Amino acid sequence: MTMRVPNLMNNALSLLDLQRLKQQYSETVQQLSTGQANPNLGDNPAAEARVEGYQASINVNTQYVAQADTANSALQASSTALTSLGNDITQLLQLGQEGLAANTTPTTQAGIASQVSALRQDMIALGNTQVQGQYIFAGTKTTTVPFVDNQATTPPSTTYNGNSGIINLTLSPSVNVATNIPGDTLFYGGAGAQGTSTDVLAQAAAMAQALTTNNTANLQTAYNNLQTISSRINVSVADLGERQNGVTALQDSLNAYTQNLTAQQSSIASVDYATAITQLNAEGVAQQATLGTIAKSGQKTLFDYIA
Amino acid sequence: MGNLSSSLGIGLSGLQASQEAISVVGHNIANVNTPDFSQQSAVLTSAQAQNYSGIMFGTGVTVTSVQALRDQFLNLQVTQSLCAQSSAQTTYQGIQAITPAFTDDGTSGLNTQISKFFSSLSTLAGNPTSAALSENVVGAAQAMLQQFQTSYQTVTGQIASANQQVGSLVPEINTLTTQISALNTRISQQLDPTTANDAIDQRQELTDKLAKLVGIQVSTDTHSNYQITLDSGAATLVSGGTAYPMVATPNGANGNNYSVAVVTGATSTDVTDNINGGQLGAEMNLRDNLLPAYQSQLDTIAGSLANQVNKLNMAGFGTDANGNSVTGTPFFTGSGIDAAADANFGYVNLPNNALPASAANAPIYKGIINSMVVNPSIVATPTLIASASAAGVAGDNSNVLKMANLQTALATVDTNDDGTGDSGPFSTVVSGLINNVGTQSQKFNSIATNQQNLTTALQTQQTSVSGVDLDQQAALLMQFQQAYQASAHFISTISQLTQSLMTAVAAG
Numbered sequence: 151m152t153m154r155v156p157n158l159m160n161n162a163l164s165l166l167d168l169q170r171l172k173q174q175y176s177e178t179v180q181q182l183s184t185g186q187a188n189p190n191l192g193d194n195p196a197a198e199a200r201v202e203g204y205q206a207s208i209n210v211n212t213q214y215v216a217q218a219d220t221a222n223s224a225l226q227a228s229s230t231a232l233t234s235l236g237n238d239i240t241q242l243l244q245l246g247q248e249g250l251a252a253n254t255t256p257t258t259q260a261g262i263a264s265q266v267s268a269l270r271q272d273m274i275a276l277g278n279t280q281v282q283g284q285y286i287f288a289g290t291k292t293t294t295v296p297f298v299d300n301q302a303t304t305p306p307s308t309t310y311n312g313n314s315g316i317i318n319l320t321l322s323p324s325v326n327v328a329t330n331i332p333g334d335t336l337f338y339g340g341a342g343a344q345g346t347s348t349d350v351l352a353q354a355a356a357m358a359q360a361l362t363t364n365n366t367a368n369l370q371t372a373y374n375n376l377q378t379i380s381s382r383i384n385v386s387v388a389d390l391g392e393r394q395n396g397v398t399a400l401q402d403s404l405n406a407y408t409q410n411l412t413a414q415q416s417s418i419a420s421v422d423y424a425t426a427i428t429q430l431n432a433e434g435v436a437q438q439a440t441l442g443t444i445a446k447s448g449q450k451t452l453f454d455y456i457a
Numbered sequence: 458m459g460n461l462s463s464s465l466g467i468g469l470s471g472l473q474a475s476q477e478a479i480s481v482v483g484h485n486i487a488n489v490n491t492p493d494f495s496q497q498s499a500v501l502t503s504a505q506a507q508n509y510s511g512i513m514f515g516t517g518v519t520v521t522s523v524q525a526l527r528d529q530f531l532n533l534q535v536t537q538s539l540c541a542q543s544s545a546q547t548t549y550q551g552i553q554a555i556t557p558a559f560t561d562d563g564t565s566g567l568n569t570q571i572s573k574f575f576s577s578l579s580t581l582a583g584n585p586t587s588a589a590l591s592e593n594v595v596g597a598a599q600a601m602l603q604q605f606q607t608s609y610q611t612v613t614g615q616i617a618s619a620n621q622q623v624g625s626l627v628p629e630i631n632t633l634t635t636q637i638s639a640l641n642t643r644i645s646q647q648l649d650p651t652t653a654n655d656a657i658d659q660r661q662e663l664t665d666k667l668a669k670l671v672g673i674q675v676s677t678d679t680h681s682n683y684q685i686t687l688d689s690g691a692a693t694l695v696s697g698g699t700a701y702p703m704v705a706t707p708n709g710a711n712g713n714n715y716s717v718a719v720v721t722g723a724t725s726t727d728v729t730d731n732i733n734g735g736q737l738g739a740e741m742n743l744r745d746n747l748l749p750a751y752q753s754q755l756d757t758i759a760g761s762l763a764n765q766v767n768k769l770n771m772a773g774f775g776t777d778a779n780g781n782s783v784t785g786t787p788f789f790t791g792s793g794i795d796a797a798a799d800a801n802f803g804y805v806n807l808p809n810n811a812l813p814a815s816a817a818n819a820p821i822y823k824g825i826i827n828s829m830v831v832n833p834s835i836v837a838t839p840t841l842i843a844s845a846s847a848a849g850v851a852g853d854n855s856n857v858l859k860m861a862n863l864q865t866a867l868a869t870v871d872t873n874d875d876g877t878g879d880s881g882p883f884s885t886v887v888s889g890l891i892n893n894v895g896t897q898s899q900k901f902n903s904i905a906t907n908q909q910n911l912t913t914a915l916q917t918q919q920t921s922v923s924g925v926d927l928d929q930q931a932a933l934l935m936q937f938q939q940a941y942q943a944s945a946h947f948i949s950t951i952s953q954l955t956q957s958l959m960t961a962v963a964a965g
Binding site: 318 | 549553563580584855864885888891898920922
């Protein structure tokens with residue numbers, strides 16, 4: 151069957167085709183100028199949802215990485231202080247050995263006692279270490295000076311004004327890391343253990359007192375206690391190191407995961423320039439062909455041939 | 458038997474018929490580009506024969522009518538298709554206009570700002586006594602609220618625009634229905650209404666225009682009148698020579714949005730909820746359903762976020778300007794909102810900050826975004842952010858950590874307004890909203906394109922049946938020109954014969 155093709159018909163169809171080609175061309179130009187595969191929300195909602203999902207995960211990961219940085223800084227500060235504390239205890243043990251030696255004179259003993267007292271003061275200062283204005287060994291009472299020396303007692307004693315609170319940071323939905331060691335746990339051996347055999351400050355004071363009074367038995371006791379405390383501190387140092395390693399490993403993993411997510415997101419969100427440019431050229435050619443066809447079609451009618 | 462005189466009459470009828478047919482061709486050519494014009498043709502019929510001595514002699518030709526080539530069923534299909542196309546296109550444009558408010562490029566956008574807010578809480582957890590980091594949380598919260606409010610207001614602007622369109626479309630519709638009813642009168646007054654070709658074409662063109670503006674059903678009565686009703690059938694717009702006007706009136710009970718009624722004599726029928734198609738139907742659907750649904754989702758997310766954060770902040774302990782521990786401070790507050798939303802904020806500000814317990818006591822989040830602010834007390838003293846779970850422990854970060862962890866927590870968003878969080882995390886719900894907007898935009902774009910294809914196909918068929926083909930008209934012109942010339946030659950011959958006869962008579 152032959153279909154009638156009135157003059158209006160060709161023009162309307164050709165113009166619609168041209169309009170769509172121009173729209174496609176404009177969309178490809180927009181892709182190239184923005185660098186996005188789907189510049190408008192309605193272009194590909196499914197892809198947009200995936201991009202949003204990746205972005206949300208990247209944001210959370212970035213946040214966890216930042217938390218890991220903070221945790222590492224806090225752990226590093228505690229680790230540095232703990233290393234110094236370990237060194238002080240090692241020196242205390244050396245001084246204790248010197249004091250326990252058979253050939254020491256009272257004058258020597260007094261000198262050693264003085265050094266022990268100085269080391270005790272150094273340990274109290276370590277207990278009051280501040281990082282960014284916060285006392286790192288005060289538990290969660292980070293704005294309170296945790297250790298106060300009381301020289302009025304014999305031997306001198308300390309008061310702990312912090313608490314046993316743990317400061318956690320979240321590094322992933324299932325991982326919380328304790329970023330501090332409360333002062334009473336570290337220096338006293340636990341809450342309420344102040345002045346006992348596990349209290350490093352009390353044992354240092356006892357050692358100095360024993361040296362001053364030449365009480366070998368007490369000196370030996372303090373020495374033995376400090377040896378036990380030294381082991382405990384070493385365990386704490388190792389524990390902090392493990393925590394730091396764990397945080398670093400997690401941080402590496404999070405960074406790798408973020409990179410992976412970013413690559414996935416980019417593969418969906420970013421335009422493939424080679425494809426887009428090829429498409430743009432093809433659309434340009436199609437547009438020219440359509441324009442040429444419109445210009446040609448309908449140029450002649452039978453009227454042109456009627457003399 | 459015919460005589461010379463009657464032969465002259467036959468020749469004359471041929472001249473007249475050809476001239477009239479040429480006139481019809483000229484009319485067709487003149488209307489080659491007129492929308493909805495149907496090609497016309499002269500219907501030629503041989504004149505009644507006369508009986509001479511039992512022999513029937515023809516008496517020439519006559520033009521009995523001028524017919525238009527028209528497919529009424531196709532015309533009505535085009536009308537319906539234009540209506541659907543216009544509706545989809547308007548809806549697409551309305552949704553497309555708000556998409557920038559929901560676009561998230563990773564540096565700005567709803568999800569990004571929510572993420573930055575929770576990230577700032579997380580950073581504060583690393584040093585909960587830091588005034589600078591507390592200040593940072595306040596700034597991030599304000600930026601997040603601003604993003605919510607910007608998105609919300611963009612949708613509000615589009616709703617206002619849709620409402621304005623409703624108001625301006627109604628007079629246009631009334632003009633068209635009045636013109637159609639006048640044409641109905643002109644057509645029905647013809648002896649044979651079906652031959653009122655140009656009036657019928659004009660009416661069709663106006664009906665197509667009307668269908669683009671409002672969803673209609675068209676039927677034809679026995680007098681060739683168009684009967685036009687709303688597509689829902691709720692009211693008649695045109696009946697014969699009468700047009701029933703639409704009236705748009707601001708409705709105070711519906712935020713001064715226009716209500717639309719059709720006036721029939723003294724009766725006014727509210728058809729606000731009964732207009733489905735065309736631009737008007739689409740604008741009303743955007744205004745009353747689609748766009749408010751997005752706002753409702755925004756309200757739900759913001760209200761739920763305020764609830765969850767407030768609940769924790771009010772349970773925890775912050776520090777006032779004098780260094781004292783303070784509890785019970787809501788993080789977000791609102792003011793200047795309507796009574797219903799105020800009641801909802803009341804829940805948010807309750808001492809235990811509980812969500813309403815049941816669907817019967819469901820929260821009304823509507824409009825909550827517009828009134829939300831960061832508690833001015835917290836803005837003045839950011840350390841009131843309750844980082845600690847207990848009093849007097851400024852370095853305790855356990856509560857702010859809980860707030861930061863809300864970002865990834867499930868069941869934080871109350872999507873069904875039953876008072877209980879049922880969806881989450883926030884980013885997933887926001888992504889869902891963004892996806893919803895994008896999908897709707899894509900859907901209506903796709904419908905509009907498909908409908909345009911369908912309309913084009915129907916119009917192509919319509920043009921194929923009714924359109925003017927210049928080649929055909931040229932051929933007809935030649936045909937009738939030749940017929941005219943032949944008739945003229947015939948008359949000339951009869952004239953010569955008559956002359957010869959007269960000469961013979963004179964000579965005899």
